[in-house]
Structures are given as structure tokens and as C-alpha cells.
Amino acid sequence: MVPARLRGLMRTELAGYGQMAADGASVVVRIGAAERVRGYLFLGDRERGQPYGSEDLTFLDAVASQFAAQLESLEARHAEELAATAELRALRAQINPHFLFNTLNTVAAMARSSAGGGRTVGNVARGVRNEWEGTRRERRSRGAEVGGVRAFLEIEAARFEEKLRFTIDAPEELLDAQVPPLLVQPLVENAVKHGIGVKPGGGSVAVRVARSAEGVRVSVVDDGVGFEADKTVGNVGLVNVRERVEREGGTWELASTLGEGTAISFVLRLERAAVA
Numbered sequence: 001m002v003p004a005r006l007r008g009l010m011r012t013e014l015a016g017y018g019q020m021a022a023d024g025a026s027v028v029v030r031i032g033a034a035e036r037v038r039g040y041l042f043l044g045d046r047e048r049g050q051p052y053g054s055e056d057l058t059f060l061d062a063v064a065s066q067f068a069a070q071l072e073s074l075e076a077r078h079a080e081e082l083a084a085t086a087e088l089r090a091l092r093a094q095i096n097p098h099f100l101f102n103t104l105n106t107v108a109a110m111a112r113s114s115a116g117g118g119r120t121v122g123n124v125a126r127g128v129r130n131e132w133e134g135t136r137r138e139r140r141s142r143g144a145e146v147g148g149v150r151a152f153l154e155i156e157a158a159r160f161e162e163k164l165r166f167t168i169d170a171p172e173e174l175l176d177a178q179v180p181p182l183l184v185q186p187l188v189e190n191a192v193k194h195g196i197g198v199k200p201g202g203g204s205v206a207v208r209v210a211r212s213a214e215g216v217r218v219s220v221v222d223d224g225v226g227f228e229a230d231k232t233v234g235n236v237g238l239v240n241v242r243e244r245v246e247r248e249g250g251t252w253e254l255a256s257t258l259g260e261g262t263a264i265s266f267v268l269r270l271e272r273a274a275v276a
Helices: 002-010 054-113 117-136 142-163 185-196 229-234 236-247
Strands: 015-018 027-031 039-043 164-169 203-211 215-222 251-257 261-269
Touching: 002 015, 002 039, 002 054, 027 054, 039 054, 142 164, 142 185, 142 203, 185 203, 185 215, 185 236, 185 261, 236 251, 236 261
Parallel strands: 164 203
Antiparallel strands: 015 039, 027 039, 203 215, 215 261, 251 261
16 A cells, blocks of 8 residues: 555656565665664656655655554564463463363262262363363353353362352343453352362352443452452463453452452453454
């Protein structure tokens, strides 16, 4: 698009961009700094042999600078997208083996001692399908996210028995929106593992999805052992979710009190969580 406009503005038949200037170019302008050349703008002879004046060269330098800035912006955005994809893959790799290991141990124990194994096996199938679909898509419905969380919590409730209780409040009208996968489950897994699992007597986890003034708020609240807020620095799951939420333009809140529990919530704007 830039070369096409330059052909008209400069009144020349030859205007282009490349890693090397074309043969027959009358003017060549470097794009980018000398230590990192991003290519060259080049132009051929002008109509009627009109020479390029100093004002033309100044204009072309400005065009090259703007072109370089646009290239840098595109590269930065691409690098950010690659980083986000790598983070999501790392999170999936962290969640899946842990989830399956605990689940298979639970099923094995229930198969020996109770009739609850059938339901747990069904939840395993739903959980595995949920995770598999999450690895294939960069966005999926909030309903699929909540379904995966429900399967996970039912499996963990079977494993912990009376030590774990949970509720999920997610209105149907909010479940069609397309959102990034694996934003909720790491928070729930953290609540179960670090909040309820280590608390004598156990406790409860509540997952809530609700409209807010800014968009849609998702909250995970537990009455477990709590922790000091600055300890989240070493929690890969929480840090990963927070960074992905903020990259989506959302907001993040965390409150935790030792001995009382933890409440984590994030809000995604409606336009960011629109139905695809």
C-alpha cells in the first residue's frame, strides 16, 4: 500500500519495498536504524525527468520512519501473541497431568469401595474432553469453561469426601460468550489444593459468574487456610491467569486472609467476552 501511494505522490512508475533496492532505482531510503536495517524504499525516475528535491527526500525519510515504526509494532504484537500462546501451553501442561493423576487415583479407590465410581468416570471423560477442546482453541464458550470446572470439583469432592463442598452460580444467559480457555480452573485448583486440601476439617469453594458495571465478573471464593497476598509471586497458575486477564483488557482482584480464606475475581469487558 505504501509503495502504491508513493508512485502517485512522486509521479514515478517504480516504487517498492524490499530487502534490496531494485535495479534502476533513482532514490533509495533505508528503513530502520543502521544497526537493524528492516529493508529499503526505492523509487525510479520521475515523469518528464523531474528531479527529486530536498523536500521530497525529507518526506521519504519521514515515510520510512513511520514504516519502520509500524513494522516494530507488528513485531511486538506478534511476540506478545507468541508469549501468550506459550503461557497457555505451559498452563495446560501443568494442569492436565495433575488433574488426571488425582482423578485416576480417585476412580481406583472408588471402584474398590463404593458405587460412586461410575459418576466419577463420567466426570473424568467430561474433564478430559474439556481439556482437549481447550488445547485446540484460543477461545471457547464460558459454558464449556464452567462445565470443566464442575467436572473437576465433583472429582475432587469424591476424592476429599466430606472435606470439600462446592457451589457454582452461573446464569445461563452469561455462558455463551467466547472467552480465553483455562482462566477459571487454575483458580479453582489453587483453592482446592492450597486452601481446602490443607485445612483440617476441609471447607468450601464457591464459583460465581455475574454481570458487573464493567462487564462479566467471575469469582472463586474459598474458606480455606488463606495466604499472604505477596506470596502469589511464586504461584505460576495465579500469575499466569492474572497476566492473561490483563492482556485481555480485564481487571483482577485478590484478597486473602490467613486462617479465613481467599477470594479471587476477574472482570472481562462485554466486548471482550462477546458471543462469537
